[in-house]
Amino acid sequence: MALGTGYDQQGCYLARALEVVGERWTLLILRDCFYGVRRFTDLREHLDISRAVLTDRLDTLVANGVLTREGSGGHPEYLLTTAGRALWPTIFALSKWGEQHTTGSHPARLFSHAACDTDIDDAGQCRTCGRIPGPEDLVVRPGPGANAMRRSDRVARALERPHHMLTPIDPAADPITE
Amino acid sequence: MALGTGYDQQGCYLARALEVVGERWTLLILRDCFYGVRRFTDLREHLDISRAVLTDRLDTLVANGVLTREGSGGHPEYLLTTAGRALWPTIFALSKWGEQHTTGSHPARLFSHAACDTDIDDAGQCRTCGRIPGPEDLVVRPGPGANAMRRSDRVARALERPHHMLTPIDPAADPITE
DNA sequence: GCGGGGTGGTCTGTTCACCAGACCGCTTCT
DNA sequence: AGAAGCGGTCTGGTGAACAGACCACCCCGC
Numbered sequence: 001m002a003l004g005t006g007y008d009q010q011g012c013y014l015a016r017a018l019e020v021v022g023e024r025w026t027l028l029i030l031r032d033c034f035y036g037v038r039r040f041t042d043l044r045e046h047l048d049i050s051r052a053v054l055t056d057r058l059d060t061l062v063a064n065g066v067l068t069r070e071g072s073g074g075h076p077e078y079l080l081t082t083a084g085r086a087l088w089p090t091i092f093a094l095s096k097w098g099e100q101h102t103t104g105s106h107p108a109r110l111f112s113h114a115a116c117d118t119d120i121d122d123a124g125q126c127r128t129c130g131r132i133p134g135p136e137d138l139v140v141r142p143g144p145g146a147n148a149m150r151r152s153d154r155v156a157r158a159l160e161r162p163h164h165m166l167t168p169i170d171p172a173a174d175p176i177t178e
Numbered sequence: 179m180a181l182g183t184g185y186d187q188q189g190c191y192l193a194r195a196l197e198v199v200g201e202r203w204t205l206l207i208l209r210d211c212f213y214g215v216r217r218f219t220d221l222r223e224h225l226d227i228s229r230a231v232l233t234d235r236l237d238t239l240v241a242n243g244v245l246t247r248e249g250s251g252g253h254p255e256y257l258l259t260t261a262g263r264a265l266w267p268t269i270f271a272l273s274k275w276g277e278q279h280t281t282g283s284h285p286a287r288l289f290s291h292a293a294c295d296t297d298i299d300d301a302g303q304c305r306t307c308g309r310i311p312g313p314e315d316l317v318v319r320p321g322p323g324a325n326a327m328r329r330s331d332r333v334a335r336a337l338e339r340p341h342h343m344l345t346p347i348d349p350a351a352d353p354i355t356e
Numbered sequence: 357g358c359g360g361g362g363t364g365g366t367c368t369g370t371t372c373a374c375c376a377g378a379c380c381g382c383t384t385c386t
Numbered sequence: 387a388g389a390a391g392c393g394g395t396c397t398g399g400t401g402a403a404c405a406g407a408c409c410a411c412c413c414c415g416c
Contacts, residue, residue, distance in 0.1 A: 012286055014209055014269065017276030024200070024374075031192055040393055050375055055394060065279070074382050075392060083279040089301070090275060091192065093267040098195030101243070101261040108190055123267070123302075123310055132301055202403075218364055228404055233365060252411055253363060 020064045021087065025049050026057050030084065031091050033067065034135050036169045037155055038077040046155040080166070088135040089124065096122055099145075106145030111138045114164065135165045198242045199265065203227055204235050208262065209269050211245065212313050214347045215333055216255040224333035258344070266313040267302065274300055277323075284323030289316045292342065313343045 021027055028047055037043055044054055058078060061067040066084040069076045092111075099107050100122075112119045113126035113133045124132045141162040158169045199205055206225055215221055222232055236256060239245040244262040248255045270289075277285055278300075290297045291304035291311045302310045319340040336347045 012206075012209065012273065013276030013280060014273040015206060015276070016280040017272045018205060020276075020280070021272075022202070022205070027196060027200070028190075028193060031190065041391085044393095050377090051394065052376095052396085053374065056373095074394095075384095083275075086275055086279060089271040090268060093271050094195045094199075095190065095192040097264055097268060098191030098193070098198075101264060102191060102194040102198070219362085222364095228406090229365065230367085231403060234402095252365095 020060070020066065021090075023057065023060075025053060026061065027091060027094070029054070029057055029061070030066070030080070030087055031095070032155065033078065033080050033084070034088060034091065034165055035140065035155070035159060036163065036165065036167050038079060038168055039075070040078075042153075042155050042169065043078075045153045046151070085135060085166075089132075092124055107143035108145045109140050109159075110143040111140055113137060114139050138165045139163065140165060198238070198244065199268075201235065201238075203231060204239065205269060205272070207232070207235055207239070208244070208258070208265055209273070210333065211256065211258050211262070212266060212269065212343055213318065213333070213337060214341065214343065214345050216257060216346055217253070218256075220333050220347065221256075223331045224329070263313060263344075267310075270302055285321035286323045287318050287337075288321040289318055291315060292317050316343045317341065318343060 021030065025047065029043060029049075032043055032046055037046065040054065040058070043049070043058075044051060047054075058067065058069075061084070062069050062078075065081055066087070067078045068081055070079055071077050110119060113129065113131075114137050115133075116126050116128040118126050118128040120126050120133065120138070126133055139162050140159065142160055146160075155169055163169075199208065203225065207221060207227075210221055210224055215224065218232065218236070221227070221236075222229060225232075236245065236247070239262070240247050240256075243259055244265070245256045246259055248257055288297060291307065291309075292315050293311075294304050294306040296304055296306040298304050298311065298316070304311055317340050318337065320338055324338075333347055341347075
């Protein structure tokens, strides 16, 4: 999929993982799913991705058991499966790397362990309890580097206030108070 | 680079990271660098990647400060920089995910903390000292799932015995005699 | 000095994926 | 009923990846 010929012969599960999530846009789509985005249109608007490609990516993610397509009507919701949620450490690590090793390094988003109300460190550990919380126990909020790259779409606006991961983005944009 | 139009507008460092390491083959190249592969030919042979693409990937990795090209005459060696080594958590996490969420899940490679001679867990923590060792403190060895995907190139053979990460693959490695 | 092999690439044509944008059926709102 | 929004599909054009040929440079034995 992602890498065509020769990829499946690699003696490493990294290659298999990349066949599922290594294509263009895929990790960004999944990041948005962690943030609570569930709708086709929201993904498209937030990512500026072509419809055809988004359709293709969602199809392969569903086919590989990373997302489920919920919704009997014509308006499905895409939700992370257990396997999908297990990708959080990867996305977190890569995001951290981008934050620390590319230009203009002020964190755009900060993550805190909801139970302890404490930020997590670069390895994902809660500074209070020492555990590594899963995404369901984390709250995202904008960091000092956030304004540099402001977007105006609905998803971006909803993420301007603290948001519990995996809970749906509210379309009506009213604050979600935990 | 990796994602073309619209990518640089993303309000997240994940997008920036993907511009550097999100292209096809890039993470596999870097994984091999962690294993101690340093030469153009070894990478090409082990990955079955086209020469042109490998050239391009190495160029962009060097340009982005992930690798350095140490030129000893006309035969350069590609080494991970500090920024490059900081990608280990990402590669480890993604590899773990592939191991646990794709078919046939026996670990192909096991990692142990050299100082404690203890395997690390799924989060990368040493089971003895509790720390999260960097790649320079790890030793790779084949796991129970390794024989299913055996390759015959020189790099694959060198990795059939325990190997300290980041130390160069020995080109003259004695063949396996078991 | 000279030939041969290995290394580290570049240069082709072909195939394939991504893109913008038009189009379309279905659902929901007014 | 009419209109708007949603979730796609379907084009033509463009850029990237592929296999494979080709080539310059270095090193070795002689």
